[in-house]
Amino acid sequence: MKRALFLAFICVFGFAMLLVAQHARRDSGPLTNAQIKARVHAFLERSLGWQKLDKLEVTSISGPDASGLRTVIVLLAKGDQHKEAKYLITPDGKEIIEGQADLLSGDPWAPNRAKLELRGAPASGSVNAPVTIVEFSDLECPFCKEEASTLDRLMNVDPGKARVIFKFFPLTTIHPWSMQAAEAGECVAQQGSAGFWNFERAVFAAQDKITPAIAKARLRDFASEAGAKLPQYDACLLRPSTHAAVEASIAEGKRLGVESTPTLFVNGRPIPGAIPEQQMQMLVDHEASYHVTHKVAADGPLGSEIKGQQCGTCTPLPPLPKSYKPAQSKPKSTTCCARP
Incomplete structure (x- = not known):
């Protein structure tokens, strides 16, 4: 009797395993x-x-x-x-x-988000915003000036929806004072994100008047006007780690395929070149809606990457200075200076 029950069990178990194997083969086969x-x-x-x-x-x-x-x-x-x-x-x-x-x-852009290093980068907007815009920019690039104006208006019109993070990507082969500006910006940013955004705007406002001969002095003036303490600023410029930080930002951009400025990553989606304000608003609205309905990641679209990093709390963008004049006409090209 026991032997018969055992044989019956073996038969039933074997038949069940056959069904599982057939099901597995069906699941592992080519998609219809x-x-x-x-x-x-x-x-x-x-x-x-x-x-x-x-x-x-x-x-x-x-x-x-x-x-x-x-x-x-x-x-x-x-x-x-x-x-x-x-x-x-x-x-x-x-x-x-x-x-x-x-x-x-x-999510097709999750790999890009995983490659983005956000620790210590100048940031504006709530860490819990559904949209994170990482901007690789060159302070000597006129198209970056245009894109900065677009992002400023976006942040002022629709606060809370997006967070902007700045990454240095100076195109030194064609912009002679771009590395100086990046290092100066890095030193200002080390004293606080709010000061950095004032510095960025001041540089962009005077961009077409800066020459390599006066860049160092003008950048120092802008740093002081942005609230940076000059003794710390001057010491920062002399440290090798400052140049290394800018080079690390450039290397990060290259790993992500950045070749020109500005290049944005909107929740990881690459956007090379400046895009019109209306399209930027449409893209941000779409990403925010997608985040809500699909829950891209906890604590914001870059939440898992931001935890533990020095992004801190919400840093609102300061008011636009009177001297800041965004581009009135859109150039034929929307990207600045492809890096060789």
């Missing part, structure tokens, strides 16, 4: 076209939703080809403008390729 379509649609909604497209439709899926890649054609439309975009999907269905590979599942 319906699954691919759903993933691509979700990814593009995340990537392009801020543009408020009238139509975003996966029209065809073909393949796989000899390498296992499947081709997906997507129709994008807004108003009277239509475009067909082609994407390639990797065999495991985890990556989508359009010029470069992006993660198809999860």
